[in-house]
Amino acid sequence: MVARRAFRGLLLLCLGISLVGCAVSGLDSIQVSPASQALTVGQTTQLSVVGTYGNGNHLRTQPITNGLTWTSSNPSVTSVTSAGLVAAVGAGTSTVTASATAFNGVTSSSSTITVAASTGGVAGGSVISLAVIPGAQSVAAPTQTSQFIAIGTTSSGATVNLTNQVAWSSSSAQIATIGSASGLATAVGKGTATITALYNVGGTVVAGTATFNVTGGAAQQYTAVSITPSSQAISASGQTSQLIALGTFGSTGLSTNVTDSSQIAWSSSTPSIATVSSTGLITGVSVGNSTITALLTNPDGSVVSNTASVAVSNTAAPEPLLSLTIIPSAITVGNLQDTGNFLAIGTFSTVPYVRDLTNSVTWISSFPDVFPVNSNKSATLPVGSTAGVVTAYGSGSATIIAEATSTDGTIQTATATFNCPLALPNPSGNPPTPGSCIAGTQTPALKATITIYNEGLNTSNWLLTAPSASGTPDVIHCGPGWTGSGGSVCSAAYPIDPTGNTVLTVVITAPAQTGVAFGGWTSNCVANPVVPDPVGPNTCTITISPTNPNVTVAGIFN
Numbered sequence: 001m002v003a004r005r006a007f008r009g010l011l012l013l014c015l016g017i018s019l020v021g022c023a024v025s026g027l028d029s030i031q032v033s034p035a036s037q038a039l040t041v042g043q044t045t046q047l048s049v050v051g052t053y054g055n056g057n058h059l060r061t062q063p064i065t066n067g068l069t070w071t072s073s074n075p076s077v078t079s080v081t082s083a084g085l086v087a088a089v090g091a092g093t094s095t096v097t098a099s100a101t102a103f104n105g106v107t108s109s110s111s112t113i114t115v116a117a118s119t120g121g122v123a124g125g126s127v128i129s130l131a132v133i134p135g136a137q138s139v140a141a142p143t144q145t146s147q148f149i150a151i152g153t154t155s156s157g158a159t160v161n162l163t164n165q166v167a168w169s170s171s172s173a174q175i176a177t178i179g180s181a182s183g184l185a186t187a188v189g190k191g192t193a194t195i196t197a198l199y200n201v202g203g204t205v206v207a208g209t210a211t212f213n214v215t216g217g218a219a220q221q222y223t224a225v226s227i228t229p230s231s232q233a234i235s236a237s238g239q240t241s242q243l244i245a246l247g248t249f250g251s252t253g254l255s256t257n258v259t260d261s262s263q264i265a266w267s268s269s270t271p272s273i274a275t276v277s278s279t280g281l282i283t284g285v286s287v288g289n290s291t292i293t294a295l296l297t298n299p300d301g302s303v304v305s306n307t308a309s310v311a312v313s314n315t316a317a318p319e320p321l322l323s324l325t326i327i328p329s330a331i332t333v334g335n336l337q338d339t340g341n342f343l344a345i346g347t348f349s350t351v352p353y354v355r356d357l358t359n360s361v362t363w364i365s366s367f368p369d370v371f372p373v374n375s376n377k378s379a380t381l382p383v384g385s386t387a388g389v390v391t392a393y394g395s396g397s398a399t400i401i402a403e404a405t406s407t408d409g410t411i412q413t414a415t416a417t418f419n420c421p422l423a424l425p426n427p428s429g430n431p432p433t434p435g436s437c438i439a440g441t442q443t444p445a446l447k448a449t450i451t452i453y454n455e456g457l458n459t460s461n462w463l464l465t466a467p468s469a470s471g472t473p474d475v476i477h478c479g480p481g482w483t484g485s486g487g488s489v490c491s492a493a494y495p496i497d498p499t500g501n502t503v504l505t506v507v508i509t510a511p512a513q514t515g516v517a518f519g520g521w522t523s524n525c526v527a528n529p530v531v532p533d534p535v536g537p538n539t540c541t542i543t544i545s546p547t548n549p550n551v552t553v554a555g556i557f558n
Contacts, residue, residue, distance in 0.1 A: 130208035242353030321406035367398035395422035462557035512536035519556035
């Protein structure tokens with residue numbers, strides 16, 4: 001009895017002075033108000049909470065402002081502060097929940113928030129343009145700040161302050177950061193960043209930009225340097241080849257050409273075999289191998305480096321195309337009918353040393369029915385169309401090959417990969433995901449494509465052959481070693497059993513040939529012998545099925 005009276009006295013004392021701390025000791029339940037709310041992206045609403053006290057006896061209610069924990073079930077739709085202020089972030093539905101410690105444990109209550117996409121409508125009409133003010137701003141050192149504001153112009157000519165309704169971003173977080181909803185920029189390091197404001201107008205985005213210059217502090221630091229091409233073969237007759245160095249900033253992942261920068265130093269491990277100039281131009285001197293090193297020094301004195309190999313032979317210098325590189329080496333997309341554009345860069349022995357060959361090479365896809373790639377040599381494309389564009393019509397991956405012929409008849413090839421990985425939808429996720437690269441009504445492939453070519457340095461007499469699905473020999477005969485005409489990149493179609501009950505094996509052969517040194521296969525097949533016989537013959541067995549319908553294999557001939 002004494003304990004019960006003491007508890008009631010404590011409860012009355014707490015209700016009489018404050019709800020912070022001790023009041024929740026007699027809390028039975030809470031109720032969030034309103035129970036539901038409709039907002040538009042960019043709007044906010046304040047939720048309130050009423051608590052019921054008394055432990056089942058002499059119930060009382062009173063507003064609660066402290067001791068609550070607020071959560072959003074879908075932060076991409078709504079955000080909520082520790083005070084219960086809800087902001088509409090994106091279209092959708094979200095449950096905002098308040099929790100508190102009650103007499104019998106944790107009690108909670110929720111409000112359902114439905115958010116509609118912004119229509120861009122403001123007083124005076126819809127927003128048709130956006131200006132960021134000031135258009136340019138400078139600060140002297142890191143940690144200093146500058147406030148940007150976003151002013152929208154409506155269809156009626158009126159202006160409206162949208163600073164807290166746009167999405168703010170900085171082009172380089174290493175130079176400056178900016179509050180995503182406030183427009184307050186903070187200097188981080190020396191340099192110039194582009195400040196962007198985006199406003200959603202009924203699904204159409206209106207943008208405005210400004211520049212933010214930090215004149216003091218440390219400049220951006222390079223975290224890596226790459227060399228293109230990573231290996232090169234030239235003649236000892238004084239043949240030259242241009243190397244390209246790309247420096248990468250660690251904070252942004254962006255790359256810039258630093259080939260002839262004052263911060264880079266080029267060197268050759270064996271100058272008597274190959275020399276390299278201060279601009280990355282290598283020259284063949286005598287037969288052998290040398291390693292070319294690029295050292296990129298940061299303003300703080302740290303150094304990043306990379307190397308490339310150069311093989312110098314006594315053969316006559318091929319003219320003029322030395323090598324071919326595809327940039328980037330891989331592209332991954334997330335949805336059907338997404339596209340990716342590859343570039344083909346040729347290295348030549350004459351000026352200009354590096355040339356963009358994207359619109360002059362032949363482009364080939366190892367999986368043309370699902371991942372076709374266009375060439376400018378196609379009669380169906382208008383003149384001037386960009387080549388090297390791959391489109392995803394299903395899930396999986398393909399090898400993309402670029403083929404270029406030099407003026408002396410030699411052929412150079414380069415490869416890259418294009419991917420559209422299958423991701424199944426997850427409607428019960430948080431947030432739900434729609435899935436990607438799902439073919440929908442697309443029927444399973446009924447044929448496979450095998451593509452073969454040469455990745456070695458031999459361009460004169462190599463040969464690869466493969467039979468048909470029924471065993472007819474040499475249906476594929478690829479390479480200049482074939483009597484007659486043989487292409488440098490060859491493919492053929494083979495039937496697939498869609499049930500998966502029957503698989504088909506195809507044997508590719510590199511026959512023995514005089515003066516041809518065979519160096520092995522790429523990793524997409526089972527080689528026989530395991531250790532390649534440089535004289536030959538060598539074979540490579542491929543298994544094709546619905547789960548492995550398209551295979552690209554290259555022989556390495558030197």
